[in-house]
Amino acid sequence: MTQSETVERILDSAEVLFAERGFAETSLRQITGKAGVNLAAVNYHFGSKNALIQAVFARFIEPFTRNLRESLQAAIAKNEHVSLDRLLRLLATALVEVPSRSDKSLPVFMRLLGLAYTQSQGHLRKYLEQRYNSELRLFMKLLRQATPQLSSEERFWRMQFMLGALTFTMSSSEALASILQDKNGADAPAEGIVDQLVPFLSAGINAPGVPSVPLSSPPPPLETPCTAS
């Protein structure tokens, strides 16, 4: 067995098991057992269990951000107006079209992403936002253009709501799909969930703002300086 074969088999097995059980609940024994490689192989090739988790994450996020950057830049180059709906579609497509070895890749990625944002110490979040700063700014720029009627505060919160719905639903998609399957026999692949998500998010993000007081501040002046940076 060549070295790269071993590495890939470990990554494949780890991805599936992480998705099924969670990270802490998956042992290196289970991973190496499923992969048919030696127990010591993980530490030899990756150094530690945490490094393996990061490697699983990296194998997905790299092609994803590449997909996203290319499609966003293409849209900008053609100088087209990108509607919110189209922007969400581009995002979803970039996610779904990551060449994946199993249908577990996306759930694992989403679970890690959710953890990264949810964990009280935002180390991972800061790391990600720094590493993929350019893609993030590109997306936010297009989002701003697609939702000019929103205050920056509203836009901020709705981004969070979107991230929550996305990570939560996709990371538990297995469990949810099985519930739904009990109900009506239909399966729910990632593409199906995305099809359901896009209109929901589109309507939610474009919703009319909160009617009276925005938060704790008095009624907003009509000319908002938009310098919330």
Next chain:
Amino acid sequence: MTQSETVERILDSAEVLFAERGFAETSLRQITGKAGVNLAAVNYHFGSKNALIQAVFARFIEPFTRNLRESLQAAIAKNEHVSLDRLLRLLATALVEVPSRSDKSLPVFMRLLGLAYTQSQGHLRKYLEQRYNSELRLFMKLLRQATPQLSSEERFWRMQFMLGALTFTMSSSEALASILQDKNGADAPAEGIVDQLVPFLSAGINAPGVPSVPLSSPPPPLETPCTAS
């Protein structure tokens, strides 16, 4: 130290630690250490770690479901039509009005709820859905009446999206509030987030459905035998 004191100290510590690290990542040694009680106390008072997890949940969820049940039943008794917006408001109010020991309670609970669904803690999800079955059915009944235009599949997914947006945003509300504070100095208490969430969710849930194909199936026959297995 009285017995009830010990039990409460354990619950308080466990709540915080679970929310910070997750369930599997928190050991009984950490919990009892932080609580200043003996290691054996958890097994003595609760029986097992899983039972402790459920007890932490129960302490918050009991008043919440009581709130919710009462307000939903009151609405039904008055025979009023409950709009989606109003239904979401009732839900939010039931959440926010749980008498809390600290302002961290709600974020902690939301994070625990998210973890319960996300960290494949099957025992917890089943426990919750069984224990609070009647409240869940009551809410779903009103939701069905408030959204008659949705197919049950659409309604199912949008419930999940709602749960995701809710748990994700509320559980990281601390971190998010601090980000936003950097931006514009405003604070974001739970009530403020809820004010932002309700119109978002309302519009998202009421969004027009996915236009063409429902999922992966070709144009559906009008009488589906529902045996797509």
Next chain:
DNA sequence: GTCTATAACGCGATAGAC
């Protein structure tokens, strides 16, 4: 490079003294 064997440790749980 890959394996076996095992070190070193932390875990949940419990028996039994107080």
Next chain:
DNA sequence: GTCTATCGCGTTATAGAC
């Protein structure tokens, strides 16, 4: 009721044979 001590197990990680 509460505590100490410890059991039995599973874990990650590694040293050293092949």
